[in-house]
Amino acid sequence: MAAELSFSDEIANMMYASHGNPIRECIQCGTCSGTCPAAEFMDHTPRQIIGMIRADLKDEVLASNTYWSCASCYHCTVRCPAGIDIADMMYALKRYSMWKKSYQEGLIGPAFSESFVKMIAGSGRSFEPQLAPAYLFKYGPRGLIQEAQMATSLVFKGRMPLLPRKIKGLENFQRMVRRIIPIGESS
Amino acid sequence: MKQYAYYPGCSLESLAESYNVSTLEVARGLGLDLKEIEDWNCCGATAYFPVDELLAYTLVARNLAIAEKDGASDFVTPCSACYKNAYFTNAYLKRDADLADHINYALEADHLHINGTLRVRHLIEVILEDVGLEEVKKNVTHPLKDLKVAPYYGCQMLRPRKDHENVENPQFFEQLLAALGADPVPYPSKTRCCGGSLIITNRKAALDMVRKLLEDAVNHKAEVIATTCPMCNINLEVYQAQVNQEFGTQFSIPVMYFTQLMGVAMGLKPKSLGIGKEMVPGVPLLNFAQS
Numbered sequence: 274m275a276a277e278l279s280f281s282d283e284i285a286n287m288m289y290a291s292h293g294n295p296i297r298e299c300i301q302c303g304t305c306s307g308t309c310p311a312a313e314f315m316d317h318t319p320r321q322i323i324g325m326i327r328a329d330l331k332d333e334v335l336a337s338n339t340y341w342s343c344a345s346c347y348h349c350t351v352r353c354p355a356g357i358d359i360a361d362m363m364y365a366l367k368r369y370s371m372w373k374k375s376y377q378e379g380l381i382g383p384a385f386s387e388s389f390v391k392m393i394a395g396s397g398r399s400f401e402p403q404l405a406p407a408y409l410f411k412y413g414p415r416g417l418i419q420e421a422q423m424a425t426s427l428v429f430k431g432r433m434p435l436l437p438r439k440i441k442g443l444e445n446f447q448r449m450v451r452r453i454i455p456i457g458e459s460s
Numbered sequence: 461m462k463q464y465a466y467y468p469g470c471s472l473e474s475l476a477e478s479y480n481v482s483t484l485e486v487a488r489g490l491g492l493d494l495k496e497i498e499d500w501n502c503c504g505a506t507a508y509f510p511v512d513e514l515l516a517y518t519l520v521a522r523n524l525a526i527a528e529k530d531g532a533s534d535f536v537t538p539c540s541a542c543y544k545n546a547y548f549t550n551a552y553l554k555r556d557a558d559l560a561d562h563i564n565y566a567l568e569a570d571h572l573h574i575n576g577t578l579r580v581r582h583l584i585e586v587i588l589e590d591v592g593l594e595e596v597k598k599n600v601t602h603p604l605k606d607l608k609v610a611p612y613y614g615c616q617m618l619r620p621r622k623d624h625e626n627v628e629n630p631q632f633f634e635q636l637l638a639a640l641g642a643d644p645v646p647y648p649s650k651t652r653c654c655g656g657s658l659i660i661t662n663r664k665a666a667l668d669m670v671r672k673l674l675e676d677a678v679n680h681k682a683e684v685i686a687t688t689c690p691m692c693n694i695n696l697e698v699y700q701a702q703v704n705q706e707f708g709t710q711f712s713i714p715v716m717y718f719t720q721l722m723g724v725a726m727g728l729k730p731k732s733l734g735i736g737k738e739m740v741p742g743v744p745l746l747n748f749a750q751s
Contacts, residue, residue: 289513289559290552310653310672314665342662344669345506346653347619351627358620367510382510382661389507393519397501399470404660412663419702427475427698430737434474441499448569449522453515 280331287365291358298355299323305349305359315339319349319359322366335375340366341382381411394450397440401433462534464586465527465578466494467546469539469690470502475698476539476690478734482719483538483583485733489599489726490591494536497527503542505691506657514562520549521563524580525572538583538719540689541656544616547580551622582617584688584718588632593639601727603641604748609721610647610682611637612673614692618651627651636718637686640725649676654695670695671703674711683744685715693717698739714742724749 278286285294299320306318316337317325325334343363350360367386370376376383385404392403402424412420427433440446472480487494500523508516524546527535535550537543553560554576564573581589587596611633618627630651634644654673655666673696677685687693697715704711716735720742723733730749735742 287513290548310669311655311658311662311665314662314668342658342665344615344653344656344658344666345509346615346656348615348651348653350620360620364509364513368513371510380661385657385661386507386510389504390511390515393502393504393508398473399502399505401474416663419705423698423702426739430739432475432477432737438473440501442570445570446501446522449518449566449572450515452566452569453518454512 280329281326284365287368288361295357296326300355304352308348308352311342311344315342335370336377338377341380397446398438400437461491461493463493463495464534464536465532466496467523467537469542471690475694478737479538479690479717482717482723482733485728486719486722497523503545505541517549518563518566520545521574524578525567525574535578535580536583536586540614540617543582547622550576550580596639600640600725602725602748604725605641607642608645608681608683609637609642610677610685611644611650612685612687613651614689615653617688645680645682647680649673654692656691659695667703667706670699671707686718686721688718700740712740714740716742716745
């Protein structure tokens, strides 16, 4: 009879490169929070989030913008005295929240990641303008104008491609992707 | 001439095309034979991992497998995010037979197989290790004398730790700049994050991170910020105007790829290095260029 997993174990299970449950090793020193360049924009600092995971405050953790504010710079990871790959733990939280569709409303991160994966599954290559609709409307009128100005100057400088690229062996590529995740009609 | 499987990555086909052309020009000048990987796909940067980890590794593995099939022994990329993804995918599948099996099951659908035999490095490592500073110096015809440069390492070239390298205070970028005749300034923020994809997903946070990096470079009297990654370059350069709008600052500091600095010092024509497409003109560097 399997006991129900703690939230901490669930997240640790989603951290491929770590073994066992590294989250348990945290000594709450706060080196991660002091190091994180995005900490001031997070609802809870990385140290707090780890504490909350260990206290099984699943709903509060998932509702926080913290893990979607992680830029994956791994500064916390290389400094953690307990050897926790904290940036990878943030990825695990992102995956968990995508899986359960339980992230904070209004965040751009989940929509961005999803449209990115769809784009790659569809063409094999990244193409910036194709991503825009997923998040542009969230910037508000001022942000839209800034974005349009920037895009115009980039096109003018010959830095913005106007046509998407595709890989040649797309059919086999998509068969490969389908062996891992189900993708619908490639669009 | 030693051949390298070359992975430019998606940014180098669009916003960072200058990084691609300057890489190819400098490599040619230094006798490095970069052979672009046939029909490569996007490495996913930081955007696949939130969705599916196995997919993220597999997409990277496809590029490595194509290079292996072509008989390559070395994989090189100028993009720090591509480098980090390629390095760790290669390392993980080598140590974990189960992961390798899963990846190979998917690759089979594309008639590929990966063994993990490649040596994966960032372009700057290949230049420092396989060419060496002495050889670089010999190629300098237009020394960047007294040009004050902030060496910006960024994140993923250094982190997470790959081996035993110095992740807190690396010096190799300063050494390379000094070999070009330039004057690398102390830059305490040199390994601090530029915000990466937060520039799209959390604009406010990213612009603040970029502001701090620009401020630190200007405070240390840098005339140019040198970068080793297209994402870093785009955030610091293309978004400089938005930082100024948001914070009422007046930054106007050129941000150039390290390959562009190398190329100018090696007497290559600025245009062939993609110089001239900046949003903030690279004037201080152009002063040294072959006329």
